Amino acid sequence: MHGPASPGWLLVALCAASGAYCLLRMRSPVEDQRRAAGGEAVMGFAMAAMSVPAAVFTPPAWAWPACAAVFGAAALHALWRARTSAHHLHHSVGASAMVYMSVVMTLSPGSHHHAHGGSGVPLLTGALLLYFAGYVLLSGARLVPAPTGPAGGGVGGMDGRGTADAGAGADRATGWGDRPELARACRLSMGMAMVAMLLTL
Template identity: 50%
Template structure:
């Protein structure tokens, strides 16, 4: 692995771990969805650790963890269809873990499924970025941005960061 690829991989690990930590801090206020996001963030961080630093345990163990987060996401769907993104993300991580554990290395996934997930996450990132920009503009025009609106922006930024992380991991498959 080249130095730039190694640095990029470790930056992705850091980005996902920080996002997971922020979501973990939101669990008391936000409940189940934040807990699922925290597990996803930490799991993504572990999955992004460059090969050779985590041994062969990562993919199978994380595949089981993400099966659990998929079940949690199905449970969250009772609260509304807006939780479907958690299910898509969990299943995408199960797919990437299975591909890493049992695939034939780089490009070992199913091209059609990988392409569909790439399109989904590219759209998610673009839409999330646009929402974050418009939310920032609205907050800048209001009197105080340090209150709940600032927290909502940080949550959106966290979700956007994890979406970019998913996009990067799918591109690396």
């Protein structure tokens, strides 16, 4: 899993920052968002730990089986909750990918924390790569700002100034943990990190 030091540290920073923002999202008054953010925070920090350069930290032999067990339970839980929300299917796939990478690192010859090229199952690795690459493209497209109305005319009304003031008030009232565009950017970052990590299998 661990590549050259510089890209490894970039992945660590990206995943840790995503995990930290997900912790901030756990302060949301919306219960479903708090639960989703908690799972994403665990995944972000686990991905950061997986990306630490090998010369800096060597996890104990039991770390990867434990990680596989934790994310296996998370995958089943997300799959159960997908009955009410399709977004939990993505959480289930993400947790399953973590299980897969943990198993590969456990079985890699000569090391308990390196996933050398060819250690994974090519078909499964390719399927996960296609899924997360598609997810990254779709998430990136959703972050593109939608076209606004004519200049001077606010959305949903003729009083541009009044609409702008209302929008500014809404922005001030919305906490950083409740901004949907930041949540999408966070998930996009973790999707990109997942693609980078799968490429090393």
